[in-house]
Amino acid sequence: MAPGPEAEARAAGSAGTDAEATASEPADAALPALAGLDRIKAREFPLSVARGVLQQSALTLHGIPLRRAFETTIVDPKGARRVVAAARPSAAPQLMPADAAIPVDKARTIAAAHGLDPRAGDKPADDARLVYLMILETPVLAWEVDLPLVMVPEPSMKTVWVSAATGVVLDEEEHVRSSKAEVFPQNPAKTPITIVTTLSGVHAEGPGEPLVGERVQAFNCTLEEPADPDSVSPWWDEGECYPIHTALSDANGDYFVPIPDLKYPDQNILGDDLYAELSMYYHAEKFLDHMAAMGVEGFKCDYSSMLSNYRYSKIAVSYPDLDYGPLNNAYYTNQCDPEKGPTMIFGQGSAVDFGYDGDVVYHELGHGMVSHLTPAGLSQRRLRPDASLVDAGGLNEAFADYFSVMLTNDSELGDYVARFWASYGSGSIRSAENTKVCPGNTVGQVHNDGEPMMAALWATRKRVGKDKVDHAFLEMVMRLPNDSDLETAAKTFLQVAEERRTAGEWSDADIEHTTRAFDARGLYDCPRVITDPDVVNSGRTMYLRPNGTGVTPFYPGPMQLRHEVPDGTDNIIVRFRLSPRGSSTGNPNTNPVGALVLIKREDAPIEFEYDLTEVEQSGDPEGKVSVKEIVQVRGDWDIEEAATLVVGSENQLVIRGFRPGEVVYVTLVNTLTNEAVAGSVSVISMPTELLDQGTIPSDGVVTAGEGESESDGPVVTEQSWSGDPTVACACRAPGEGAPVDPLAILALFGIPWGLRRRPRR
Numbered sequence: 111m112a113p114g115p116e117a118e119a120r121a122a123g124s125a126g127t128d129a130e131a132t133a134s135e136p137a138d139a140a141l142p143a144l145a146g147l148d149r150i151k152a153r154e155f156p157l158s159v160a161r162g163v164l165q166q167s168a169l170t171l172h173g174i175p176l177r178r179a180f181e182t183t184i185v186d187p188k189g190a191r192r193v194v195a196a197a198r199p200s201a202a203p204q205l206m207p208a209d210a211a212i213p214v215d216k217a218r219t220i221a222a223a224h225g226l227d228p229r230a231g232d233k234p235a236d237d238a239r240l241v242y243l244m245i246l247e248t249p250v251l252a253w254e255v256d257l258p259l260v261m262v263p264e265p266s267m268k269t270v271w272v273s274a275a276t277g278v279v280l281d282e283e284e285h286v287r288s289s290k291a292e293v294f295p296q297n298p299a300k301t302p303i304t305i306v307t308t309l310s311g312v313h314a315e316g317p318g319e320p321l322v323g324e325r326v327q328a329f330n331c332t333l334e335e336p337a338d339p340d341s342v343s344p345w346w347d348e349g350e351c352y353p354i355h356t357a358l359s360d361a362n363g364d365y366f367v368p369i370p371d372l373k374y375p376d377q378n379i380l381g382d383d384l385y386a387e388l389s390m391y392y393h394a395e396k397f398l399d400h401m402a403a404m405g406v407e408g409f410k411c412d413y414s415s416m417l418s419n420y421r422y423s424k425i426a427v428s429y430p431d432l433d434y435g436p437l438n439n440a441y442y443t444n445q446c447d448p449e450k451g452p453t454m455i456f457g458q459g460s461a462v463d464f465g466y467d468g469d470v471v472y473h474e475l476g477h478g479m480v481s482h483l484t485p486a487g488l489s490q491r492r493l494r495p496d497a498s499l500v501d502a503g504g505l506n507e508a509f510a511d512y513f514s515v516m517l518t519n520d521s522e523l524g525d526y527v528a529r530f531w532a533s534y535g536s537g538s539i540r541s542a543e544n545t546k547v548c549p550g551n552t553v554g555q556v557h558n559d560g561e562p563m564m565a566a567l568w569a570t571r572k573r574v575g576k577d578k579v580d581h582a583f584l585e586m587v588m589r590l591p592n593d594s595d596l597e598t599a600a601k602t603f604l605q606v607a608e609e610r611r612t613a614g615e616w617s618d619a620d621i622e623h624t625t626r627a628f629d630a631r632g633l634y635d636c637p638r639v640i641t642d643p644d645v646v647n648s649g650r651t652m653y654l655r656p657n658g659t660g661v662t663p664f665y666p667g668p669m670q671l672r673h674e675v676p677d678g679t680d681n682i683i684v685r686f687r688l689s690p691r692g693s694s695t696g697n698p699n700t701n702p703v704g705a706l707v708l709i710k711r712e713d714a715p716i717e718f719e720y721d722l723t724e725v726e727q728s729g730d731p732e733g734k735v736s737v738k739e740i741v742q743v744r745g746d747w748d749i750e751e752a753a754t755l756v757v758g759s760e761n762q763l764v765i766r767g768f769r770p771g772e773v774v775y776v777t778l779v780n781t782l783t784n785e786a787v788a789g790s791v792s793v794i795s796m797p798t799e800l801l802d803q804g805t806i807p808s809d810g811v812v813t814a815g816e817g818e819s820e821s822d823g824p825v826v827t828e829q830s831w832s833g834d835p836t837v838a839c840a841c842r843a844p845g846e847g848a849p850v851d852p853l854a855i856l857a858l859f860g861i862p863w864g865l866r867r868r869p870r871r
Contacts, residue, residue, distance in 0.1 A: 144202060146172040149181060152485075155588060156405055160613045162186040164588055166485050169198065171242045171249055174207055177271075178244040180485030182589045184609075195589035195602065197486070199242075203249035204737055207240055210251060210274035214238050217253035217277070221270035224279045225257045233258045233347075236450065243271045243280060245660075246493075246720055250739045252280055259286075259451030261350050261420075264693055265441045267451070275737040276725045280660040283489050285444035287477045287506065296518055297467040297526035298372045310395035314363035320355030321365065321391040325398055325409065328391040329353040329452070331419045332382050333434060345451045349423050353452070357387040370466075378462050378530055381434060386418035386465030390456060393471035400517055401479065406584065409475075410482040411446035414453040418465040421458040426696030429460045436460040439694035440470045442477035442510075453478070459531070460696060467526040469514050469539075476513030480506050483587045490593035491655060491665075493741070495717045497638040497777070498655050498666040500556050501595040508560030509587060512567050515542060516580050521568055542568035548596055548636035550645075554653035554668025562631040563596055567603075569627035574620045582606045582616075600633035638669040639715050639775070646671045649686075649790035654705060654780035661741045664706065666718045667777040671793050675768045679795035684709075684763040684776055686791040688753065690784055701784040707763055709749040713773035718745040752781065766801065 149167040156163050162185050169179040182195040212220075218235040226233065236256040242249035252271040259267040271280045311323025321328040331351035336342060343353050357367055367384035370377040394416060398409060422435030429436055437457030445451040454474045456465035464470050480488050488506045492499045511523055524539030546561040553559065571579040586603045594602075607624050610616040628634055640646055655665040673682060684707055690699040710716045722738040753761040768774075776793050780786050 144171075144199060147176070147199070153407075155483075155585070157184070157585065158613065158615065159187070160615075161609070164194075164585060166588060168485070171199070171203065172207055175239070175241045175254075176244065176249060177241050177254065178486050178490065178592055180591070182485055194605070195485075195591070197244070197591045198247075199244060199249050200247040201249075203242055203251060205251040205275060207251065210240060210253075212253065212272065212274050212277045214240075214253060217272040217274070218255055220272050220277055220279065221253070221255035221257060225268040225270045225282055226260065227263060227266070233260060240274060241271075245280065245739065245741060246722055248722055248738075250280060250722075250737075251275060252739075259345060259443055259445050261347065261455075262422075263697065264437075264695060265443060265455055267443050267445055273725075273737070273739050275739065278659045278725050278740065280739060281658075283487070285442075287442045287474075287510070296520070297469060298370075299467075299525040299529045300518075300520065300522075309365065309392060310399055312391070314359035314365075316363055317359055317361045319359040319363070321357050321387060322355070323391070323395065325412075326391060326394045326414050326416060327448070328355075328357065328387045328394075329415065329417045330356040330382065330384070330387045331417055331421065331458075332356070333421070333423050334382075344449055351419070351421055351423070353417055355387075356382070357384045357391075370463075372466075372526075372530060375461070375532075378466075379432070379436075379458065379460070380463070381419055381421060381458050383419070383463070386456065386458075386463050389468070390416045390418050390454075390465045390471055393468045394454075394475060396468075397472050397475045397513075397517060404516075404580065404584065406479070406483070408482065410444065410478040411453050413446070413448070414478070415445075415448040415451075416454045416456070417452035418456050419458040419463065420455050422695065426460075427698060428696035432460060434458070436696055437694055438464075438696070440464040440474050442474040444478070444481055457694065459527075461531045461533070462527050464527060467524055469518065469520075469523045469525065470527060472514035472517050473510045473523065476510030477506060479513055480509050480587065483584065484590055484592065485588070486592040488590060488592055488594065492593040492595045493666070493718070493720050493743075494595070494638075495719070496666075496670060496715055497668050497718075499595050499638065499668060500554055500559060500653070500655075501599075502593050503556035504552075504559030504561075505563060505590070505594055505596070505599050506560070507557050508564040508567070509583075511540060511542065511560070511564050512583060515568065515571070516576070519576065540564070546631070548632040549638050549640060549669060550632070550642075552596075552636075552638065552669070553651045554655070555651075559596075562633060563599060566600070566628045566631045566633055569630075570624050573623040573627070574616070578610070578616060578620065582610060596633050597636055600628045604628070604634075637715070639672060640669055641672045643674070646673050647792055647794050649792035652686075652778055652788040652791050653691075654778060654786040654788060656783045656785050657780050658783055659740075661743060662723065664743065664779040664781060666716075666743065666745075667708075667779050670715050670775045670777045671791065672715075673774050673776065673793040673795070675770055675772045675774075675795050677770045678797050679770065680768055680798045681764060681766045681795055681801060682709075682768060682774055682776075683765075683794050683796060684792070685794075686753070686761050686778065687759040687789040688755070688761055689759050689787050689789070691787055702782060703784060703786040704781040705753045705761070705786060705788060706779045706781055707749070707751050707753055708745075708747040708777050708779060709765075710747045710775045711749075711772065712746075712775075715775050716745050716747045716777060718743055720744075753778070764801075768795075 148170045152166045152168050154163050154165050165183050165185055167181045169176040179197050184192050184194055218238050222235045236258055238253055238255045241254045243252045251274040253274055255270045257268045265286045267285045269283045273280055311325055331353050333351050336352055357365055359365055365388055367388050370385055372378055420437050424435045426435040436459045438459040439457050441455040443453055445453055488502045490502055514523055521542040522538035528534045528536050528538045542564050544561050544565045546565055548562045585606045589602050607616055607621055611621055652668050654667055657664050688703050688705055690701040690703050693699050721742055723740050723742040724738055725740055778788050
């Protein structure tokens with residue numbers, strides 16, 4: 111059956127492509143008429159005899175790199191060139207490279223102060239270079255500073271962009287994501303019987319040789335300080351374990367190490383065991399061999415260093431019975447220089463060893479393959495009229511999972527970690543057979559938000575076939591911008607599928623299966639607005655993007671909640687719990703958190719707008735530097751207030767004066783520079799009489815100013831707390847001192863608080 115017009119329209123309107131992509135053109139025709147813009151071919155990927163090759167190109171501007179810009183083209187067998195995806199500037203830069211006013215040493219200092227946790231020790235910034243950073247399609251002159259890999263408080267390696275004109279931190283990117291031998295083929299849970307296999311890449315001919323191959327080297331990590339101080343890695347820091355080769359070849363050049371008997375819990379937490387080191391190496395070489403067989407040349411790092419059994423010497427607060435501080439996770443760091451840190455880290459957890467699970471190893475290598483194949487990475491947040499999205503990071507996670515599936519052909523990922531970690535509560539870390547949809551299950555967290563995409567890819571793979579879908583997946587990855595959202599990726603995959611159908615490689619039925627799978631997960635059209643009243647009333651989780659110097663006044667939240675005031679009520683109550691992001695170390699995250707609540711009084715979502723503005727010096731609006739490089743966020747919300755902590759982590763707003771049937775849209779935004787998690791975010795209304803039965807204390811209640819108490823809208827007041835919170839409700843109806851029963855609200859929702867009215871922008 112041929113695809114309907116809706117599927118055709120989706121492919122034709124694929125996000126991330128250009129109108130130019132519909133026709134062949136000369137080699138240079140795709141570049142816009144912007145002086146100084148040049149193309150540098152980065153890599154080439156063979157497609158088929160009929161379709162030719164796919165070429166990726168990076169762009170430069172006035173001789174320096176233009177970050178976040180790219181061009182992906184298909185060159186057919188006759189040499190005709192067709193642009194299929196691109197991200198390019200729409201305006202000329204305000205400054206030339208020679209206009210840089212901030213010296214590179216100062217930029218390094220600024221970047222280190224911004225991006226390095228004081229607990230990580232005194233490590234200098236690595237490389238720095240002058241680049242143009244595309245912000246809202248405008249090239250902004252900046253110093254790109256690579257910060258070192260640090261392990262405390264958790265693994266982190268950032269690139270920070272510092273304005274070359276003002277020294278303001280514009281943005282940052284976190285690179286860390288969360289011979290013969292006897293091995294478990296996949297992991298101890300899925301394949302509990304070991305096999306003897308020949309290792310790729312290593313050619314030990316005698317005893318005592320470490321797992322150092324042509325593409326990968328494997329390390330263990332011990333808490334015992336090496337006898338030779340010169341053998342300590344240059345990136346080691348106090349409180350960390352020491353990387354060392356411990357899995358050595360025997361007299362025959364083989365690597366037969368003790369296999370842990372994992373039915374005994376203590377065998378899963380053997381910090382210095384040799385098997386984790388061997389397991390990492392085996393699965394890494396297996397992964398790279400598989401990718402090479404699919405036509406993918408190389409990896410992000412020509413040579414990768416893998417570190418097993420990573421843990422801390424300091425006992426963790428949450429695990430006092432362990433003699434080490436666990437790391438309950440695995441990480442891809444994007445660090446290719448072994449003198450500066452490992453490329454991948456596999457934690458010795460509190461109950462499991464992450465290096466034992468082949469799925470986990472493939473997933474981390476999958477992150478490296480995403481970094482290798484995408485034109486400019488896949489990590490930037492997308493600023494949309496409805497929300498600020500982490501979809502690119504979610505796609506990065508989903509694609510890393512898909513790379514794992516390509517090797518295992520199994521929908522369950524991380525079986526060993528989940529099954530042997532007694533408190534995990536699930537049979538796998540994630541499942542491709544999930545029922546997650548957009549926006550019903552997206553929350554602004556990367557591992558969570560990528561699951562609808564993984565489900566769609568897996569469903570398509572089952573019906574269309576792995577050979578077709580795996581190759582189409584690789585081609586899709588090579589076309590995506592680094593701020594891709596779920597819709598962009600879904601439409602790009604469909605575009606690739608349509609092109610393959612035109613070439614006779616896919617059938618009409620294949621296209622139907624594809625569109626059905628992606629449609630079922632809401633991936634072609636997904637406004638981040640929750641409209642189901644039951645969901646809005648019961649609460650959603652929102653991960654709130656940190657604030658920073660590169661934006662004013664804040665970034666939008668990841669979704670909006672729609673609420674209609676029911677009959678018999680005159681109020682809305684916004685309630686949520688606010689806490690810092692958790693950690694994988696067993697130690698509490700004590701970073702401060704803060705949020706604002708934005709409310710729009712109209713039956714239409716808040717519409718955010720973005721443009722570039724100047725930097726204010728020392729808070730002086732008249733002292734602006736004329737360079738436009740800061741993202742200014744505007745929108746049509748009516749109320750903006752700081753959320754006040756009232757009990758524990760509970761926050762609450764009570765606003766009165768609404769009419770039955772009136773509709774509001776609500777979102778939260780982060781006011782501080784730490785990531786915050788808002789849990790159980792709900793919007794409800796209570797019967798008017800429940801709010802009319804008590805009294806409002808006169809002290810501490812500030813009513814709205816003159817002219818802001820319209821009879822047709824809510825009056826908003828602010829409660830100032832001093833000392834311990836008291837039972838009180840900071841809410842009042844227009845033109846009356848309406849009594850409120852604080853106990854009625856407290857019984858259901860905790861202690862309420864108030865806010866001020868903000869004029870619409």
